[in-house]
Amino acid sequence: MKKNVTLNDIAQKLNVSVGLVSLVLRGKWKENRISEEMAKKVNKAAKDLGYKPNAMAQALRTGKSKIIGLIVADIANPFYGKIARIIENEAYNKGYQVIFGSSDEDLCKFEKVVEAMKSRQVDGLLVVPVIGSHEVLQAIQESNIPTISIDRYLTDAKLPYVVTDNYKGSYDIGLYLQQKGYQNIAFITKESPLSNFIERNKGFEQSMKDTGINYQKHALSVDNWNEELVQLIRDMDTSKVDAIYFAQNMLAVEGLKTVNALHSDELDKLAIISFDNPEIFEINRPTITCYQQPLQVLAEKAVQELINSIESKQSKDISLKIEGKLIIRQSC
């Protein structure tokens, strides 16, 4: 039962004041004209006693917790897991810690998590906004906690965001399909008011228009897409389709599951392409061609922007759309 070492302990041991110790330990001894000799003594004592600053006390005093909150849809989803990983790294490097929560795409949970984080005095927030969350997010902004949307953004909230260029990505997929000579595309997507789907849908439809390719759009409902998808693939008229485009990893994964389970020669002949790049795509037979989101850049930029606006208090409303890249494999 070792008690934590405090500034006071160090001060007492050396018979100096806590203020002095504090200044030295934060490297401010030079500008406060503290003798180098003193500085050395203090540093040594701190090391000897194994001093670790109490982050809570620092936070309380300075009003900066050095914690950033991360709210994703579901940390168990590898897509968000990867993002979380990069964010964590970047944040640690800058002296911040990450506290996370999953929203499950549920507004109510999202709000709860936001509240919890606010009361933890997070310095800033990185959020994957859920449907209907604009009010909550607006409120955070007003309480002066820098917040950045990642992965998607809400058109009705004026939050800065860092996202993939979904429009371009989806448009490029269309172009690629044209280049490969496909004529009839089954476009499987979701009917969602969230920016990522809106833009993927727009982008693809535009490129279909521009290239003149036939396509059928299947916009599944957000909360029942799973069953609808299975049905859709079961009923697919393979004589009228030569390629399937899944607009999201979850769609593709469930889709492949169904396709593989059906073992139908007809289905197997179809070309497949998808947004996102889950690990399965490298294992499936055939391996799946896809548009990979620039997760590394995206997450890094998001953290950098966030920390910038935390530390400089000037919320320059910079939003970014970053391009991903097509990864060509066997399926298409």
Add this chain to the structure above:
Amino acid sequence: MKKNVTLNDIAQKLNVSVGLVSLVLRGKWKENRISEEMAKKVNKAAKDLGYKPNAMAQALRTGKSKIIGLIVADIANPFYGKIARIIENEAYNKGYQVIFGSSDEDLCKFEKVVEAMKSRQVDGLLVVPVIGSHEVLQAIQESNIPTISIDRYLTDAKLPYVVTDNYKGSYDIGLYLQQKGYQNIAFITKESPLSNFIERNKGFEQSMKDTGINYQKHALSVDNWNEELVQLIRDMDTSKVDAIYFAQNMLAVEGLKTVNALHSDELDKLAIISFDNPEIFEINRPTITCYQQPLQVLAEKAVQELINSIESKQSKDISLKIEGKLIIRQSC
């Protein structure tokens, strides 16, 4: 730029003392004989002003941060992502928040994360220990931060743990292989000093002994398993093997990648079974039979045990080994 509402704000508005407000807001007004009328007024004012307690101040004052630290190998790995998700839920339900870090199986990083968490005054720690971390973990124990190992444990540290019964799982896989009539198993595992591999290896070897099945053990090195695995599968003498057992999801995933890429009729004839149950197993052709770890129970128990020992200060050294279950699919 709204400032946060404090107890003081409420107190001033009502012309009462902060102490009074504090007591009411924490539901202690009854045992402190505060008038119900007063209590109501205070609660109302708190709600009106939108009061949110400052967790930092509470933490500083009470010495309890209500934060638990979670250290996994890599949050981007869906296996740990899933665990994190369950832990998060369970913790939130009990009023705790989760701060996480990834060790990358690197002792140095592990130690850094631990330090960061200690200085955040975490109330407790859930860790996936890395090789060589017994000293750090011992040190945490001594500084009186309840800590529980999950997923695996170190034989040379006396930390409580909550893990899958790896021995039993691996043993049962052997039994299942016997039942299905396989005669020559390629057992692909890692040569690791960590409990999970030790026990999976022991369990399987024992069951091979008990059943009298032939097997060849390929214990890959911890830091170069990837390349060794590819080589191993490439060179596999399929005439001498009728089934492969992968002792871990990462091994299986890379293994399947290689097998699928080789497209060899010989390899395709082999039965496959694996420890763990990543999503790919449901998509692969054939779908993969495996032993699924009881993640839900495991993570829940871990959180419960941890919070118990945080709140009751009595560190009853309860460790748990929980059984998973065999999921039978097409591959075996």
Add this chain to the structure above:
DNA sequence: TTGTAAGCGTTATCAA
């Protein structure tokens, strides 16, 4: 060059 003291928002102990 160093010490003193106020204060961050709470909680808890007394006193009134």
Add this chain to the structure above:
DNA sequence: TTGATAACGCTTACAA
């Protein structure tokens, strides 16, 4: 039934 006040560990403006 309620109010004053010290304390948690730290930072910082000001005094010495």
